[in-house]
Amino acid sequence: MEKKCRGCGIELQNSNKDALGYVVDLNMDYCQRCFRMTHYDAHLIKDFIPDNEKILDDLEKLDGQYIWVIDVFDLDTSLRSSLVSFYRQHECTIILNKCDLLPHNINLDKLAAYVLERIGQIDVRCSRIVTRGINRDFRESLESVIDIERPLIITGVANTGKSTVINELIGQNILTVNSYPATTMRINEITSERYHIYDSAGLWMSESMQAWLNVDDLRLAVPQKTVRPTVYQLENGQSLSLAGLARLDMEFNGRYTAVSYLSNQLSVHRGKKEKAEQLWNANYGKDDLRPIPMDTDYPPGFKHVRFHHEGKADYFICGLGFVTVTGESGTVDAYIPAGVQIIKRKAMI
Numbered sequence: 001m002e003k004k005c006r007g008c009g010i011e012l013q014n015s016n017k018d019a020l021g022y023v024v025d026l027n028m029d030y031c032q033r034c035f036r037m038t039h040y041d042a043h044l045i046k047d048f049i050p051d052n053e054k055i056l057d058d059l060e061k062l063d064g065q066y067i068w069v070i071d072v073f074d075l076d077t078s079l080r081s082s083l084v085s086f087y088r089q090h091e092c093t094i095i096l097n098k099c100d101l102l103p104h105n106i107n108l109d110k111l112a113a114y115v116l117e118r119i120g121q122i123d124v125r126c127s128r129i130v131t132r133g134i135n136r137d138f139r140e141s142l143e144s145v146i147d148i149e150r151p152l153i154i155t156g157v158a159n160t161g162k163s164t165v166i167n168e169l170i171g172q173n174i175l176t177v178n179s180y181p182a183t184t185m186r187i188n189e190i191t192s193e194r195y196h197i198y199d200s201a202g203l204w205m206s207e208s209m210q211a212w213l214n215v216d217d218l219r220l221a222v223p224q225k226t227v228r229p230t231v232y233q234l235e236n237g238q239s240l241s242l243a244g245l246a247r248l249d250m251e252f253n254g255r256y257t258a259v260s261y262l263s264n265q266l267s268v269h270r271g272k273k274e275k276a277e278q279l280w281n282a283n284y285g286k287d288d289l290r291p292i293p294m295d296t297d298y299p300p301g302f303k304h305v306r307f308h309h310e311g312k313a314d315y316f317i318c319g320l321g322f323v324t325v326t327g328e329s330g331t332v333d334a335y336i337p338a339g340v341q342i343i344k345r346k347a348m349i
């Protein structure tokens with residue numbers, strides 16, 4: 001049997017140092033890529049793009065109980081993935097991960113109820129949900145809803161924290177973890193005294209902003225710590241530029257509020273709606289209007305999406321964050337990279 005890397009599950013080889021799975025010596029346990037990620041936090045951009053269909057085929061063949069790890073901050077990216085159709089057919093338990101990214105006064109029960117309502121609307125078969133990131137009793141909560149005698153099959157979109165969760169469960173940092181998506185490359189079987197677990201490669205979401213950022217910008221744009229929401233009290237036509245990644249131009253009758261939930265390292269520029277286009281044409285990629293998506297010029301690489309707004313709703317940008325807008329009635333004109341998705345959803349917070 002071929003030997004596999006303990007960190008990411010790839011088959012090890014010592015014949016081509018530029019190919020995945022390379023080790024100098026086949027007695028080593030970790031491939032060169034995992035070694036670099038762990039010790040130098042290095043990542044080669046898009047050196048591996050997961051094949052979503054193959055991942056789902058491989059998962060289907062395993063025997064055990066399915067666990068779906070969802071990054072709560074990036075919830076709707078998971079809800080747009082092909083795991084939705086997978087979990088219409090298979091029962092799963094959800095781990096709602098990265099709850100620590102949301103403001104700490106958040107009510108976890110309400111958050112879980114919100115997610116259950118959303119997944120109920122898309123017919124996903126899940127009745128058990130466990131939050132992780134704030135509560136210290138994560139392991140206990142998980143064990144109260146699973147059968148630890150059966151293998152756990154850990155699944156999810158790339159970068160949602162699957163390998164991190166497993167390292168916590170087994171109490172050792174065996175699996176490779178990294179802030180860039182597509183770290184785990186194959187099904188990776190781990191056994192400890194207490195658990196039998198399969199880690200898996202995360203599904204690649206090309207409509208996520210994370211797929212459009214270089215490694216350095218990704219570290220800025222993907223929050224690692226609790227996000228500090230910024231509240232804007234607005235009137236008439238105003239525009240919010242979310243770095244050089246997205247822009248929301250808003251026009252309301254009377255006063256309205258926008259609250260941005262983004263990585264603390266990204267700047268948000270507030271300005272007049274009528275000056276926004278001129279600002280972007282002159283300053284895209286400079287000062288507050290950076291970082292920008294890879295290989296994307298403004299305006300040709302961007303699309304315009306118009307929403308009619310009433311009451312309270314989130315404008316969620318896959319892989320980036322969301323802006324909660326509250327106002328009687330108005331329009332929100334979004335400008336985002338053509339390949340990235342923006343969704344209007346019921347407000348999460």
Ligand SMILES: Nc1nc2c(ncn2[C@@H]2O[C@H](COP(=O)(O)OP(=O)(O)OP(=O)(O)O)[C@@H](O)[C@H]2O)c(=O)[nH]1
Pocket residue numbers: 097098099100101132133156157158159160161162163164165176177178179180181182183184185200201202203223224225
């Ligand atoms: N703030 C926060 N960050 C987390 C949490 N769990 C994981 N992370 C971070 O999320 C990033 C991705 O974690 P991984 O465990 O590599 O995610 P993964 O789902 O295994 O990723 P792939 O193997 O690429 O699919 C890393 O930077 C982790 O440190 C969490 O609960 N809170």
Ligand SMILES: [Mg+2]
Pocket residue numbers: 162163164176177183184199200202
């Ligand atoms: Mg992983």
